[in-house]
Amino acid sequence: MAVKFADRMDNLKASEIRELLKLTEKPEIISFAGGLPAPELFPVEEMKNVAVKVLEEGGQQALQYAATEGFGPLREVIANRMNTKFNTKVSADEILITSGSQQGLDFSGKIFLNEDDVVLCESPSYLGALNAFKSYGPKFIEVPTDENGMIMEELEKILETTENVKMMYVIPDFQNPTGRTWPLERRKKFMEIVNKFEIPVLEDNPYGELRFEGDILPSLKSMDEKGLIIFLGSFSKIFCPGFRIGWVCAEHEILEKYIMIKQSSDLQTSTIGQREVAKFMELYDLDAHVEKIKDVYRVRRDLMLNTMKAEFPEGLKYTYPEGGLFTWVELPQGIDAKDVMAKCLENNVAFVPGGSFFPNGGKDNTFRLNYSNMTDERIVDGIKRLAKALKEFM
Numbered sequence: 047m048a049v050k051f052a053d054r055m056d057n058l059k060a061s062e063i064r065e066l067l068k069l070t071e072k073p074e075i076i077s078f079a080g081g082l083p084a085p086e087l088f089p090v091e092e093m094k095n096v097a098v099k100v101l102e103e104g105g106q107q108a109l110q111y112a113a114t115e116g117f118g119p120l121r122e123v124i125a126n127r128m129n130t131k132f133n134t135k136v137s138a139d140e141i142l143i144t145s146g147s148q149q150g151l152d153f154s155g156k157i158f159l160n161e162d163d164v165v166l167c168e169s170p171s172y173l174g175a176l177n178a179f180k181s182y183g184p185k186f187i188e189v190p191t192d193e194n195g196m197i198m199e200e201l202e203k204i205l206e207t208t209e210n211v212k213m214m215y216v217i218p219d220f221q222n223p224t225g226r227t228w229p230l231e232r233r234k235k236f237m238e239i240v241n242k243f244e245i246p247v248l249e250d251n252p253y254g255e256l257r258f259e260g261d262i263l264p265s266l267k268s269m270d271e272k273g274l275i276i277f278l279g280s281f282s283k284i285f286c287p288g289f290r291i292g293w294v295c296a297e298h299e300i301l302e303k304y305i306m307i308k309q310s311s312d313l314q315t316s317t318i319g320q321r322e323v324a325k326f327m328e329l330y331d332l333d334a335h336v337e338k339i340k341d342v343y344r345v346r347r348d349l350m351l352n353t354m355k356a357e358f359p360e361g362l363k364y365t366y367p368e369g370g371l372f373t374w375v376e377l378p379q380g381i382d383a384k385d386v387m388a389k390c391l392e393n394n395v396a397f398v399p400g401g402s403f404f405p406n407g408g409k410d411n412t413f414r415l416n417y418s419n420m421t422d423e424r425i426v427d428g429i430k431r432l433a434k435a436l437k438e439f440m
Contacts, residue, residue, distance in 0.1 A: 057180045072394075076428035079396040081222065081283075081371050082419040087339055088286050089330070096325045100318065108318045114309050116143025116293070117320040123327050124279065124293055131255055132265035134277075140295050142304050143315045147252055147280040147292035151178040153307045154213065154248055154276065157300075159184045163212040166204065166245075168196050170374075170403035170412070172222045175215055175250065184212070186405035193365070195221065195228040198235040205243045214240075214247045218266060219254040220370025223403045223414035227368055230263055237269045244274060246300070252280040255336050257369035258344040273297035281323060283371065284336050289319045343371070343418050350417040350425050357433035359440045371418045374400070376411060381439050383413040389435040395428045 100108050115121065121138040128134045144150045151174065159165065161183035167176070169188030176186070187208060190200045196216060205211060216236075218228040228236070240247055249266045267277040277295040281287075294304050308314070326332070347367065354364060354373075363376040377383060383399040390396065400412025417425060 054181045054183060057183055074394050075391075075396055076394060076420060076424050076431070077396045078415040078417070078420065078428060078432075079398050080419065081416055083283055083287060083339070083371075084342060084418055087335075087342060089326070089335060092326065092330055093286075093322065096322050096329060099329070100321045100325050104321070108321045110317060112314055112317040112320075114142075114305055114314050115139075116141065116315060117317070117324055119328075120291075120320050120324040121293075123324060125295075128265075128267075128277070128279070128295060131262055132251070132277075133268035134265060134295075136267070136295055140297065140301060142294045142296075142301055142308065143320055144292045144294055144304075144308065145312060145315045146282060146287075146290040147250065147278045148174055148178065149308075149311075150278045150292055150294045150304070151175045151248070151250070152181075153294070153304050153311070154215075155179040155182040155184075156307055157303045158213045158246060160212075162210070164208060164210050166201070166211055166214040167405065168216060168221065170223055170400060170409065171215065171405070172217060172250065173398075173402050175248075176403075176405045179215070180405075187211075188404060188406060191224070191226070193226060194232055195226050196232070196236070198232060198239060201236070202239050205239065205245070211243075211245055214245055215250065216247060216266070217250045217253075219251055219263065220256065220367055220372070222253070222370070223372055223398070223400065224374040225365045225367025225370050225372045226374075227263070233263065233266060233269065237266060237271075240266075240274055241272055244272065247275050248278060249275050250278045252278075252283050253370040255284050256340055256343060256371070258340055258347065259368055267295065273300065276300060284339065285323065285326075285332065289316075289323055291315065291319055291323050340369075343369075346417040346420070346422065346425060347373070349422055350415065350429060353426050353429040354433075357430050359433070359437050361440060362436070371416050373415050373417065375413050375415060377413075377436075378440065379411055382410045384410065386435055386439055387413070389438065390432055393431045393435065395431045395435075397432070 121141040124141050125136050125138045128136055155178055159182040163184045165184045166187050168191050190197050267275045280292040361378050365374045387399050398414040401410040
C-alpha cells in the first residue's frame with residue numbers, strides 16, 4: 047500500500063497484554079494474564095433494576111448529549127469518595143469523567159509531552175500507560191524500585207541531573223505490575239521532592255480501595271500543596287469495567303486542559319453509563335460491594351501464593367501484595383519469561399512476560415500473575431502447570 051501514516055505511528059505497537067488476551071479467550075486456557083475482575087461478582091441483577099430506573103426517571107436526558115465534564119451527581123459522589131477513602135479535600139468541579147482511566151493517561155500525554163520530553167516512571171511500570179505516552183515521542187527514564195516501590199534517593203539524583211523532565215507517572219498503591227505499595231514515609235518524601243522540583247505527577251489509582259489488610263494509606267493527592275498531582279481513578283476494578291467510567295481529578299488550571307482535550311476527542315463519556323453508575327450508588331451500597339470483592343480476592347491471593355510456595359522451584363522471587371490484582375515473579379538471570387510462556391501455552395496456562403513493563407527494555411526474566419479472575423480450583427491447577435514448566439527451565 048502507498049498509504050503514508052503519521053510519524054507517531056512508528057512509536058506504537060500492539061499491546062502485548064491485548065494480544066495475549068486474544069489467546070486466553072479459549073475456555074481451556076487458565077489465564078493469569080489480564081487484569082480482569084472476577085465476572086461472577088458483577089452486580090447483574092442490581093444493574094437490571096438500575097437501568098430501568100434510569101430510563102423511567104429521565105430516559106430522554108439519559109439518552110441525550112451532556113456536559114463534557116460529566117454528570118454532576120456522579121462527580122459529587124466521586125469527590126466525596128476520594129475525600130473519605132484517600133484523605134483528599136477535593137470538590138466536584140475538580141473532577142472530569144473520562145472513558146476509563148486509560149483515556150486520562152492518553153490525554154495526559156497529549157497535554158504535557160512534546161517529542162523528546164522526559165517522562166519518569168517506576169521500573170517496572172504499567173504497560174498501558176507506557177503505550178499511551180509513547181505515541182507522543184517522549185524519552186523514558188526508569189527510577190529504580192525496591193520492595194517498597196520507587197527509591198526516593200534515586201529519584202532525586204535523576205531530577206538533579208536531568209533536563210526537560212515534563213511529567214512523572216506513578217502507581218503508589220498495589221502497583222501494576224508488581225503489586226507493591228509505597229509506605230507513608232516514602233510518600234511524604236516523594237512529595238517533598240515534587241514540591242522542590244515542581245514536576246506534574248500522574249497518580250494512577252485504580253486499585254487503592256482493594257486493600258486486604260491494614261488501612262488505606264493517604265493518597266499523594268491528599269498531600270498536594272502546589273496542585274502538581276493529577277489523580278486518575280476508575281470504577282473498573284471496584285465495580286464493572288464494561289462501563290468504562292474513570293475520572294481525572296486536578297486543580298482547575300490543569301483540569302481545563304483535560305476538558306478541552308476531551309471536547310476534541312469524544313465530546314463526553316456515555317451519558318447513560320454515568321447515570322447508571324450514579325444510580326447504583328444511590329440505590330445500593332458500593333462499599334459493601336467492594337468488601338465482597340476484597341473477600342474473594344484475598345482468598346485467591348493467598349491460594350496463589352501458598353501454591354507458588356509449595357510448587358515453585360527454589361531460586362525464584364515473588365512479591366506479597368497487600369491488595370490489588372497482581373503478584374510479580376523474578377526468575378534467575380538467563381531465563382527468558384517469554385520462553386517459559388511458550389511452554390506454558392502448550393499446557394494451556396498464560397501469564398504476561400515482564401519485559402514489556404520496562405520502557406527501555408531488559409529484565410526479560412520477570413513476569414506478572416493475576417489472581418483476581420480465575421476460580422480457586424483453576425488457580426491451583428494453573429500454578430501447578432506453571433511450576434512444572436519452570437522446573438524444566440531451571
